Amino acid sequence: MLFLLAITSAFWLGLLTSISPCPLATNIAAISYVGAHSRKDRQVLWAGIAYTFGRSLTYALLGMILLSLANAIPAISCGLQKYMNILLGPLLILVGMVLLNILSFHLKSCPSLTGWQRHVKRGSIWGAGLLGIFFALSFCPTSAALFFGSLLPLAIQHHSQVILPATYGIATGLPVLVFALLLATGRDKVAGLFGKLSVFEAWARRATGIIFIVVGIYYSLIYVFAWQPG
Numbered sequence: 001m002l003f004l005l006a007i008t009s010a011f012w013l014g015l016l017t018s019i020s021p022c023p024l025a026t027n028i029a030a031i032s033y034v035g036a037h038s039r040k041d042r043q044v045l046w047a048g049i050a051y052t053f054g055r056s057l058t059y060a061l062l063g064m065i066l067l068s069l070a071n072a073i074p075a076i077s078c079g080l081q082k083y084m085n086i087l088l089g090p091l092l093i094l095v096g097m098v099l100l101n102i103l104s105f106h107l108k109s110c111p112s113l114t115g116w117q118r119h120v121k122r123g124s125i126w127g128a129g130l131l132g133i134f135f136a137l138s139f140c141p142t143s144a145a146l147f148f149g150s151l152l153p154l155a156i157q158h159h160s161q162v163i164l165p166a167t168y169g170i171a172t173g174l175p176v177l178v179f180a181l182l183l184a185t186g187r188d189k190v191a192g193l194f195g196k197l198s199v200f201e202a203w204a205r206r207a208t209g210i211i212f213i214v215v216g217i218y219y220s221l222i223y224v225f226a227w228q229p230g
Helices: 002-018 021-036 041-072 074-099 125-137 141-157 163-185 188-224
Strands: none
Touching: 002 021, 002 141, 002 163, 002 188, 021 125, 021 141, 021 163, 041 125, 041 141, 041 163, 074 141, 074 188, 125 163, 141 163
């Protein structure tokens, strides 16, 4: 039951990442570029699947590598087991503050397709997968906070090097499948859906940020200040 809850949490974090402005914009740009040159509607859908697979594979490999390195170094592994609950509370508070725009930090701006178009064959399904990998590695503040600040600690707690990061990755690309289907049936529908997702993203990000701060305060009281409820 706890692991099922962890998978659900990883999926929600990935979905929240995917509809954040920067990742959503790059998702649409990538599928629009590849889909615009596909001769068949079916190729657009396959491009969306390949793109989602590329993102999922990237996050799964990142999770496996980072967690394997942590477990391979005894000092880090013991430290994580000993201090994870203590660190989790403040970490959740910081991530919540980022989601609420109370705290901000600067990373490289959202990537574009400029310079990558020559590396991607027009209409290529494999090219869509390549773009999925590239954009997954191009972290913006929101995606970095959710992946490194929330998903990885969750994966460490549940000793899940692949499943939770892969679930997160699938969710980051899930809306792309919807956009790919819309691109195959009618591109004029994309703008309207983008507007609705923007509204939902703002609400979901704030709600998640508040929940993270509340849970972070609770964890801090329990594990940092040794507070005993009741």
